[in-house]
Amino acid sequence: MADQSSSDYVRFINVQKSYDGESLVVKNLNLDIARGEFVTMLGPSGSGKTTCLMMLAGFETATHGEIILDGDSINDVAPHHRGIGMVFQSYALFPHMTIFENLAFPLEVRKQSKSEIETRVKKALDMVRMGAFGTRRPAQLSGGQQQRIAVARALVFEPKLVLMDEPLGALDKNLREEMQYEIKHIHNNLEVTVVYVTHDQSEALTMSNRIAVFNDGVIQQLAPPEDLYERPDNAFVAQFIGENNTLIGSVRELNGTACVVELGDGSIINALSVNVGNKGEQSTLSLRPERVTINPEAGSLPNIVDADVKELIYLGDHIRTRVDVCGHDDFIVKMPNSATHASLTPGDTVKVGWLAEDCRALDAPVDRGVT
Amino acid sequence: MAAATTSDGALTTADGIPLKASLARAERRNRNRALLLVTPLFAFILVFFLMPIFDMLTRSVDNTVVGSVLVRSVPVLSQWDDSSGELPSEAVFKAMVLDIQDGRETRTIGKVGTRMNYEKSGMTSLFRKSGRRAKQIKEAPYKEALIKLDKKWGDINTWRLLKRESDAQTLTHYLASIDMRFNDSGEVVRQPEEKQIYINLFIRTLKLSALITVLCLVLGYPISYLLATLPVRTSNLLMILVLLPFWTSLLVRTTAWIALLQKQGVINDFLVGVGLIGDDGRLAMIHNAIGTVVAMVHILLPFMVLPLYSVMKTIPPSYVRAARSMGATPWTAFWRVYVPNTVSGIGAGGILVFIIAIGYYITPALVGGVSGTLISNFIAQHISVTLNWGLAAALGSVLLALVLALYILYDKIVGIDNMKMG
Numbered sequence: 001m002a003d004q005s006s007s008d009y010v011r012f013i014n015v016q017k018s019y020d021g022e023s024l025v026v027k028n029l030n031l032d033i034a035r036g037e038f039v040t041m042l043g044p045s046g047s048g049k050t051t052c053l054m055m056l057a058g059f060e061t062a063t064h065g066e067i068i069l070d071g072d073s074i075n076d077v078a079p080h081h082r083g084i085g086m087v088f089q090s091y092a093l094f095p096h097m098t099i100f101e102n103l104a105f106p107l108e109v110r111k112q113s114k115s116e117i118e119t120r121v122k123k124a125l126d127m128v129r130m131g132a133f134g135t136r137r138p139a140q141l142s143g144g145q146q147q148r149i150a151v152a153r154a155l156v157f158e159p160k161l162v163l164m165d166e167p168l169g170a171l172d173k174n175l176r177e178e179m180q181y182e183i184k185h186i187h188n189n190l191e192v193t194v195v196y197v198t199h200d201q202s203e204a205l206t207m208s209n210r211i212a213v214f215n216d217g218v219i220q221q222l223a224p225p226e227d228l229y230e231r232p233d234n235a236f237v238a239q240f241i242g243e244n245n246t247l248i249g250s251v252r253e254l255n256g257t258a259c260v261v262e263l264g265d266g267s268i269i270n271a272l273s274v275n276v277g278n279k280g281e282q283s284t285l286s287l288r289p290e291r292v293t294i295n296p297e298a299g300s301l302p303n304i305v306d307a308d309v310k311e312l313i314y315l316g317d318h319i320r321t322r323v324d325v326c327g328h329d330d331f332i333v334k335m336p337n338s339a340t341h342a343s344l345t346p347g348d349t350v351k352v353g354w355l356a357e358d359c360r361a362l363d364a365p366v367d368r369g370v371t
Numbered sequence: 372m373a374a375a376t377t378s379d380g381a382l383t384t385a386d387g388i389p390l391k392a393s394l395a396r397a398e399r400r401n402r403n404r405a406l407l408l409v410t411p412l413f414a415f416i417l418v419f420f421l422m423p424i425f426d427m428l429t430r431s432v433d434n435t436v437v438g439s440v441l442v443r444s445v446p447v448l449s450q451w452d453d454s455s456g457e458l459p460s461e462a463v464f465k466a467m468v469l470d471i472q473d474g475r476e477t478r479t480i481g482k483v484g485t486r487m488n489y490e491k492s493g494m495t496s497l498f499r500k501s502g503r504r505a506k507q508i509k510e511a512p513y514k515e516a517l518i519k520l521d522k523k524w525g526d527i528n529t530w531r532l533l534k535r536e537s538d539a540q541t542l543t544h545y546l547a548s549i550d551m552r553f554n555d556s557g558e559v560v561r562q563p564e565e566k567q568i569y570i571n572l573f574i575r576t577l578k579l580s581a582l583i584t585v586l587c588l589v590l591g592y593p594i595s596y597l598l599a600t601l602p603v604r605t606s607n608l609l610m611i612l613v614l615l616p617f618w619t620s621l622l623v624r625t626t627a628w629i630a631l632l633q634k635q636g637v638i639n640d641f642l643v644g645v646g647l648i649g650d651d652g653r654l655a656m657i658h659n660a661i662g663t664v665v666a667m668v669h670i671l672l673p674f675m676v677l678p679l680y681s682v683m684k685t686i687p688p689s690y691v692r693a694a695r696s697m698g699a700t701p702w703t704a705f706w707r708v709y710v711p712n713t714v715s716g717i718g719a720g721g722i723l724v725f726i727i728a729i730g731y732y733i734t735p736a737l738v739g740g741v742s743g744t745l746i747s748n749f750i751a752q753h754i755s756v757t758l759n760w761g762l763a764a765a766l767g768s769v770l771l772a773l774v775l776a777l778y779i780l781y782d783k784i785v786g787i788d789n790m791k792m793g
């Protein structure tokens with residue numbers, strides 16, 4: 001990785017962080033972010049996302065390792081010399097200043113002229129469609145409006161890098177989607193590099209160029225959204241991103257990219273070997289619900305097993321069907337709501353089948369409580 | 372709409388009672404309950420706070436002692452024209468002699484003497500002497516007899532004074548508390564130079580209180596900041612240190628300052644010991660204004676720290692961080708973002724300390740000496756030594772008015788609703 005680094009704008013090199021000297025909150029983080037990229041840190045609560053942002057912004061010091069910004073190590077650079085815009089989870093708008101003064105603040109400390117400040121603040125307010133609110137105080141704005149102001153304030157001094165820490169966490173679904181679109185739009189227009197933190201996976205999937213999935217202070221996988229969903233590297237990512245069926249068994253045969261796994265009840269499953277140990281070791285099989293076919297023709301699929309229908313949930317365009325497969329009674333099948341599909345009732349016994357490539361054999365199971 | 376409407380369009384409830392009446396009834400019940408809950412507190416405040424203040428205000432103008440002892444002479448004296456330049460008539464003298472004889476019997480004449488002595492010295496002895504000898508006067512002419520007894524009775528100013536102070540209410544105490552007085556001809560004039568003490572005392576009280584408040588702020592702000600930003604365990608320990616003074620006796624703490632600051636005290640000994648000052652140049656740091664300021668800053672510091680701390684506790688660290696990320700130096704971020712958000716705490720702490728300081732009594736009494744005593748020490752002196760309660764009440768009322776005025780001023784400038792105690 002080291003030699004392709006010249007194009008990377010932000011680099012974390014072997015970064016570790018401990019608050020108490022006893023446990024590591026960030027364990028050996030390596031992350032390269034290209035100029036203009038939109039990278040999202042996604043992960044459960046307490047996985048170290050905010051800590052990483054704080055180290056990048058300069059409010060926490062890395063216990064070990066190096067952080068590089070635009071080719072220079074910034075370990076010893078004070079926050080106000082880093083020129084990084086930041087949107088805080090809590091917005092952090094200054095309550096004693098009007099919206100205009102809030103946005104003018106970064107320009108004032110940069111000693112820009114009055115007229116320059118005026119035009120740039122106005123431009124930034126128009127960009128987030130808040131032009132009419134300059135004279136208000138933050139407390140007089142709704143959550144979504146404050147959010148937009150926070151974004152505008154982080155961008156008004158035209159930083160090359162903007163950090164956003166769960167900026168949409170407090171918003172309702174509609175407003176959140178609207179804001180996601182706006183932030184993405186701003187990112188495309190201004191060509192800034194964005195490091196974004198969220199624990200909402202759909203937000204991460206829709207907005208990012210690449211997503212870094214965090215768990216327990218370690219990046220579990222760093223990949224574009226499609227890869228993350230289609231090709232998870234390990235059991236944590238598979239479970240964390242999207243809906244996922246998990247079957248647990250031990251490896252029977254290893255054959256290049258293919259493998260055979262024997263489940264607890266003795267069923268034999270053909271799977272794609274992604275991240276398995278040696279023969280006999282435990283493995284988690286990951287299978288997306290939409291890749292499962294109900295009542296396939298015999299012999300048409302490499303994996304066909306019996307399933308007891310437990311529950312049907314009508315969702316309009318599709319029907320979520322919970323079935324008992326090979327001793328796992330939380331197996332979900334998404335059945336498109338079309339005439340060609342058989343109508344099932346709980347208690348039926350049917351066949352379900354899937355391709356070996358859709359069934360990814362990953363590492364040993366993780367504790368489900370984490371997500 | 373589900374609710375019914377009467378013919379005039381007012382809303383009614385389902386059973387036809389107008390909605391407003393029904394709402395009022397429901398609210399009345401709540402209000403009564405709330406009233407019941409505050410009654411004990413209200414009674415307490417009434418008895419122990421409002422009534423003493425009312426009593427103080429009445430005392431400050433109360434002057435019934437003259438009229439109630441000199442029952443015969445006051446009514447006849449009021450008919451005398453004090454600008455005529457002549458002594459009152461024989462009838463007045465007769466009434467006065469009888470009053471003095473009665474007052475001697477009931478041992479009340481001395482009170483009149485004391486009361487009049489506040490206005491003019493020599494009055495106590497005049498009434499005491501007259502009381503002793505008035506029984507010798509048996510018949511007319513009373514005028515000559517009384518003047519023979521003491522020639523002050525022949526002085527027209529004595530009678531003028533008596534007439535002026537015979538009303539049930541008087542402004543004398545208020546005039547005295549702002550260094551004014553009635554002169555012999557009854558005009559309001561300034562006290563003679565050597566008797567002007569209270570205005571200067573009020574000014575000194577205000578100045579020292581302001582100084583104490585500023586010092587408390589200067590010392591308290593960094594402590595509060597530390598308390599609010601340190602990890603909980605350390606800040607709890609620090610908080611105990613801040614509150615420690617509350618748990619030790621005020622007297623002990625004040626005496627400790629005496630031990631530290633006096634001429635032969637710890638600090639002077641140390642300074643002499645290291646050679647910073649000579650043995651004959653020991654600093655006077657106690658029994659003067661310095662002593663008052665030092666000891667009171669120490670005592671009042673927690674009243675500054677607590678409101679400041681509770682306000683700072685609510686300021687998220689992200690404010691300063693946001694400012695830093697936008698390019699502000701630590702100082703700019705502190706001054707332009709942090710401090711403005713603590714204004715409500717500064718206001719609350721400042722007002723608390725200032726108002727406590729302005730009426731503080733025990734510490735200045737112990738360590739204030741001459742230059743460090745405050746107005747309350749004089750109030751206390753008038754209550755327990757000179758027994759001039761009227762003047763004490765007037766001084767107290769002026770102090771109260773002063774505090775209220777400052778409070779209103781603060782409200783105009785900063786706004787009371789901005790104040791946060793916690």
Ligand SMILES: Nc1ncnc2c1ncn2[C@@H]1O[C@H](COP(=O)(O)OP(=O)(O)OP(=O)(O)O)[C@@H](O)[C@H]1O
Nearest residue numbers: 019020025043044045046047048049050051052199
């Ligand atoms: N100032 C601090 N002192 C001590 N421990 C801290 C501090 N800040 C965070 N931690 C710990 O570090 C871990 C990671 O925290 P961090 O705030 O980075 O999580 P996060 O991924 O941002 O979580 P969330 O999604 O809930 O915001 C947590 O276990 C947290 O308790």
Ligand SMILES: [Mg+2]
Nearest residue numbers: 049050051165
């Ligand atoms: Mg966080």
